[in-house]
Amino acid sequence: MYYIFDGTYAGYICCVFEAFSRKEIDARPTRLDLIQTTLFFESRSIETHPERFQRVFQAMEKKIGHAGMKLFYQNFLADEEKAWLNGFQLLIKLFQSETLDLKNYGDPQILQFHQTIKKVNRERHRMKAFVRFMKDANELYTAIIEPDFNVLPLIIDFFRNRYADQPWLIYDIRRQYGYHYNLKEMQEVFSTAEMLTDESQSLQVSLDLKEEEYQILWKKYFKSTNIEQRKNLKLHIRHVPQRYWKYLTEKT
């Protein structure tokens, strides 16, 4: 039985609620666009009810506290059905049993859960590093990212604290949404998609006059700080996988 939710964490949590109320604990949470065909499978659309996920949230907090809740959220952001299913089944177990200790690394499901979280956190750390802002004529610092997992929600606080005195926009081009900070508050944005995907031409035109100069300086610095005699491209690529290159100023 597929449980089709709206892609939000609240919707995902509502799947747990639904599974218990309908006694369908073998359900598989998924998003509509990920399903190939519903012809041969039973499926159910899950509505996102604020009261329902609040109830599940409170129950989770009682059992595993804030630290444990954070883990389930990070697992959810892996943004893939396999991780969703594993987290979902662990939540079912959590509420069925007296205790579920997430430190039981000998349990394959719990180990997989932690391995997924580790991957998500590695991607989060990478995105803190690999974001490259371009300053445009309106003083807005813009960056495009394409992370493997949906880590944007995990990094925006970091950028808000660090770049508090400059307006910025970080846009996840794969998931078509971003966050804009205007020196006062942060806002989720969706509408700029066309502007950014349009071969960046509209961006080029409105760049800050000094932007290109600093990009060139950064490239020069990147080259000069390398020690030719120690060249080790294998190590280089392990640290900076090729799929990120197109958004890294120094690699373009």
Added chain:
Amino acid sequence: MFDFGDKLQILADAAKYDVSCSSSGGKRKNIGGIGDSSSSGICHTYTEDGRCVSLLKILMTNYCIFDCAFCVSRKSNDVQRAAFSVKEVVELTMNFYRRNYIEGLFLSSGIFKSADYTMERLMLVVKKLRTEEKFHGYIHLKAIPGASEALLKEAGLYVDRMSVNLEIPTEEGLKLVAPEKDHQSVREPLQTIKTEIMALKEEKKTIKKVPLFVPAGQSTQMVIGATGESDLDIMGTANEFYKTYNLKRVYYSGYIPINPKDSLLPQVGTAPPLQRENRLYQTDWLLRFYGFSLHEILNTKHQNLELDMDPKLAWAIRNPQFFPIDINTASYQWIIRIPGVGRQSANKIVQARNFGKLREDQVKKMGIAFNRAKYFMSCADSVFGLGFLYPEQVKKALVKQPLIGEASNSSRLISEVDSYQLTLF
């Protein structure tokens, strides 16, 4: 005449032999300005040699009154010279930082005019960054040996980390290649900063708010393979400096011959001893994080590290009496001594065994290097007695013997091993 870009190239090129690029250990928060320091540090990119780029690492100038044989900026070298102005460094740092290229600045300098004159210029940069630009990102500053205590202490109020390089691991070696320098001149600034850090720590017990002073601590660097030190000499010096000056890090930098006319040092074109450098770092880690003491790994009978295996494995093979270690009963301190088991996996093992005895197939998945570890540990289902074979057999199974004709791929590594063996026999 050259433009700003050329200048950046010259002064980045001259600074790159300082291997430290760490931005960790910072505690700075963004208070009404820009930037903070992430306590774990961030590598924003990696150069083609695989080294982390975290900080904008440049020299204020590569003009220098000294003539140290190992240094690319030595007085007698015919290289292009350049100098940044204070304003230029500040602007470059801010503009790189605002684009998220870097975590902050690593500023060093050749010595021009005098130690104090040089230190003062460095100080002006960091002061301007902190007070005028309200920059709270990471700053690593070189302390210039011979600079006045007052200048060092003032700079300490603005920076996160300070370092002074030992350069050559032994006093005798240093005298040989840099007659104008000695270890004492490195010890002095390290001592000044350490004393001040301790004093403020003491003050903090009674006064609520004391200023941040070099919060990420001090570090130093040694050049490896320029002069003839043994690994015991090197690690002995490192160990002593860690203890005496509470250093956060000692860096080991495989010597890259750069000065063609020097007969004292390895010739230009000689490959840097990267494998040896790696073994020294592994030893450094074993000493700081794995509870090993120096004499267990290096001593007068065993003065150099094996190049063909890591120091933990080498220690285990020399000490079969401790193995196999039962991962279901041994303490964490012993589990991390198993070759192939790191601190993270050891933690997982210790947590997970509370829920039942662990079997091989469970431990395998916890991120250990099982093929190495299997000889040194026993699990709930290990066949009794299979744990530890004769040390020589384990060594044979684990250490890949370089074959003749296989050299094309990893010729550098193998020739290094060969030359090492030659000195042995």
